[in-house]
Amino acid sequence: MERKILQNINTEEAIELTRELIRIASPNPPGDNRHIAEFLVKTLMKKGFHSTLSQKEETQVNVVARVKGKGGGRSLLLNGHMDTVPIGDQNKWTVDPLGGECRNGRIYGRGSTDCKSGIAAMIIAAEAIWKADIELRGDIILALVAGEESLSENGTGYLLNEGLISADSVIVTEPTTLPAEYPTDQPLQIFTASRGMVWLEITVEGKAVHAKIAPQGVNAIEKMSTIVLALQHMSSNLYHPLCGSPTINVGIIHGGTSPNIVPDHCQIILDRDVVPGEDPMKVTEQIQRVLHKLQEEDNSLKATMKIISIEDPVEISQDEQIVRVLNEGIKALFSVEAKIGGMIGANDSRFFIKRGIPTVICGPGITTQSHQIDEYVETRSVFNAAKAYALTMIRFCQ
Ligand SMILES: [Zn+2]
Numbered sequence: 001m002e003r004k005i006l007q008n009i010n011t012e013e014a015i016e017l018t019r020e021l022i023r024i025a026s027p028n029p030p031g032d033n034r035h036i037a038e039f040l041v042k043t044l045m046k047k048g049f050h051s052t053l054s055q056k057e058e059t060q061v062n063v064v065a066r067v068k069g070k071g072g073g074r075s076l077l078l079n080g081h082m083d084t085v086p087i088g089d090q091n092k093w094t095v096d097p098l099g100g101e102c103r104n105g106r107i108y109g110r111g112s113t114d115c116k117s118g119i120a121a122m123i124i125a126a127e128a129i130w131k132a133d134i135e136l137r138g139d140i141i142l143a144l145v146a147g148e149e150s151l152s153e154n155g156t157g158y159l160l161n162e163g164l165i166s167a168d169s170v171i172v173t174e175p176t177t178l179p180a181e182y183p184t185d186q187p188l189q190i191f192t193a194s195r196g197m198v199w200l201e202i203t204v205e206g207k208a209v210h211a212k213i214a215p216q217g218v219n220a221i222e223k224m225s226t227i228v229l230a231l232q233h234m235s236s237n238l239y240h241p242l243c244g245s246p247t248i249n250v251g252i253i254h255g256g257t258s259p260n261i262v263p264d265h266c267q268i269i270l271d272r273d274v275v276p277g278e279d280p281m282k283v284t285e286q287i288q289r290v291l292h293k294l295q296e297e298d299n300s301l302k303a304t305m306k307i308i309s310i311e312d313p314v315e316i317s318q319d320e321q322i323v324r325v326l327n328e329g330i331k332a333l334f335s336v337e338a339k340i341g342g343m344i345g346a347n348d349s350r351f352f353i354k355r356g357i358p359t360v361i362c363g364p365g366i367t368t369q370s371h372q373i374d375e376y377v378e379t380r381s382v383f384n385a386a387k388a389y390a391l392t393m394i395r396f397c398q
Helices: 002-009 011-023 034-047 110-130 156-161 211-216 220-230 279-299 319-332 348-353 381-396
Strands: 051-057 060-067 076-081 106-108 141-144 167-172 190-194 197-206 249-256 267-272 302-311 338-342 359-361 376-378
Touching: 002 110, 002 267, 002 381, 011 034, 011 106, 011 141, 011 381, 034 051, 034 060, 034 110, 034 141, 051 141, 060 110, 106 110, 106 381, 110 141, 110 376, 110 381, 141 156, 156 338, 167 319, 167 348, 167 381, 190 319, 190 348, 197 220, 197 279, 197 319, 220 249, 220 267, 220 376, 267 279, 267 348, 279 302, 302 319, 302 381, 319 381, 348 359, 376 381
Parallel strands: 076 141, 076 167, 167 359, 190 338
Antiparallel strands: 051 060, 060 141, 106 376, 190 359, 197 267, 197 302, 249 267
16 A cells, blocks of 8 residues: 555656746745645645635635545644745846756755745645545645744644644654755654744943043943853853754844944844753843843943743654654655754744644755755655655554
8 A cells, every 4th residue: 555655656746846836936024925825725626635725814825735534543734834035135046036947856946945845745745645545544634834934923823723723743844854965875854853042132221422522421332242242151051962052143233323422222132042941931031140240240231131032942752653653654765764853943843842742844855955045955855755744644644
C-alpha cells in the first residue's frame, strides 16, 4: 500500500504547483492573499478535495481542506502559510521574484522556500493518498493559512480560537531543509523546538539645553549609550541543545532634534530571543534590574521600560508519536534518520503546542533561504517532503 502511494507522488506536478504559487504574489505587508487562496481552492477542487474559506480580516483568507477518515484513528493536520515577506529591492534580484523560474534543480522566487513549496508538497502528498483510494481511519486536514508574516492573528491563531481546526498532531511545513552544500546524507530535518522573543522599548529622558552649555543639561543619547553597552554585556550562559544561545539585538534607536541642542529624549527597541526553558517574564525582569543598577550608579539617568510583545518559546518531547512516525518514515524513504533541530524564529507551531497539540516543523524549504534575495527551493526537497508527508499521513492516521 505504501509503495503504491509513493508511486502516486506526482513530481512534475509538485514542481508546477510550487511555480504557480510563486507567480501569485502574496506579500505581507499588506497581507492580501485572496488571489492565492482562490487559486488553491480551485486546485484542491480539481484534485477532489472540498475546502472551506474563513477570515477574520476581509483580505486575509484561510483555506482548510479535510480528507475525512472512516473514524477511530488519529487525525493529522498540515499547516503552511500562503503569505510571504515582500520582495524587497527588486533590482538586487538576479531572477524574476514572481517568475517561478526552474533551473539546475532549483525553483526560484519569493515564497519558494517560505513557504509555498511546503504547501505544494502537502497537497501532492494528500492527492497521492486520495488517488490510491485508501480510506484511513483518521482525518487529514490541510490548513493553508494567512497572515503568518504578521504574527498569525488572522491565520492559525484565528482558526484555533474559532475552533475551525484541531488535530491530534500537526506538521508545520516551514523550511527545515539543509542546503545542498551541507555535507549530509539526510537534508530534511525535523524541528521540535522554537525560540520565542521579547520586544522591549526603553526610553531615556534627559534635559535639553544649548549645546554650548552642554554640561548643564542631561544628554539622553549619551545616557542611552551606557544602557546599550550594558545590554551587550548581558551575556547568557544558557545554551539550548536545539535552539542554541539566546541573542539580544537593539534594532531601533530614536533621539535628538539638532546638533546644537542637548537631546532630552532617546528611545530604543530591542529584540531578546528566548530559548525553551527560559521564562520571557524573567528575561524582562533581568533587563529591568540592569536598568535599576545603572540608575543607582548615575542619578541623572532616568530610564523607563515597556514590553511591546512577548512570544513564548515552545518545545515538545522527541518521544512524541508524530516525531517518531515522521522520522521512521524519513528513515524508510532515505535510509537515514532526520536530524532533530530547533527553529530560530517564531512560527505557527507555538499556537498548537501551547494548546497541547504535539507539533513538529518539517518542510522542503531551505532554512537559510527564508526572506532572502534570489530565494529558492531545491526540487528534490519538494519531492522528498511530499513523500515523507504521504508516508506519515498513512502511518499516523491509519
Ligand atoms: Zn514561513
